[in-house]
Amino acid sequence: NAGVTQTPKFQVLKTGQSMTLQCAQDMNHEYMSWYRQDPGMGLRLIHYSVGAGITDQGEVPNGYNVSRSTTEDFPLRLLSAAPSQTSVYFCASSRRMTGQETQYFGPGTRLLVL
C-alpha cells in the first residue's frame, strides 16, 4: 500500500493564480482531512470529509475549496492564491471506527505564494 500520497511536493505560485493540491489514499478510509502547518501554530484544519460526497469546513476554510467524488481522492483547490497561503499542506485519512481514529498523513506539499 502507498498509504496517503500528495502531489506536488513543492509549488511556487504568483498572487492570484489558482491551483489544485492532489491527495489520494489506498486504505479505503472513510475520513479525509486537509491541514496547513505554519511555524509556531501547529496544524490547523482547513476542510474535512466523512465520506464521498460529504465535506465540511474546518478552522481556516477561507480561500480553499474541496470536493470528494470518490473514497480515494480529496483534492484541495486554491481559488486565488495569496501570500498568506504560503504554508505546508498535509492531507490525512482515518477509519470510521471508534478507537481507530489514528490519522495517516501524506508527506506534505510546500507552497510558496509570491
Add this chain to the structure above:
Amino acid sequence: GNSVTQMEGPVTLSEEAFLTINCTYTATGYPSLFWYVQYPGEGLQLLLKATKADDKGSNKGFEATYRKETTSFHLEKGSVQVSDSAVYFCALSEPNAGKSTFGDGTTLTVKP
C-alpha cells in the same frame, strides 16, 4: 469546542536525559488521545495513542497515560537519544468526528 495545549518549547536535552512533554486537553465528549511525531521534511506519524481513561499508550520507550481527572496526556521517556530529535504533537479525536484537534507542537533537540 475542543482544544489541546502543549508545553511551550523548544526543549533541549542531553542524551540519556528524562523527557516530559506536558499536554492537556478540553473536549466535550470522550475522545481518543494521540501523540504524533514529525521528523524534518516529513509528515506526521503516530507515536502512541490511548482510547479511554487510564489507558497507557507506549511505543519505542515513550509512554503517556490518559488521565481524565486532570484532562492530561503527558509524554514521557526515561532516556532520550539523539534520534528522538523531532517535533511532537499531542492531539485528540472524538468518535465519528472525522477530524482531529492538534496542539502547537513541541520541538525536541537531543544533544550527544
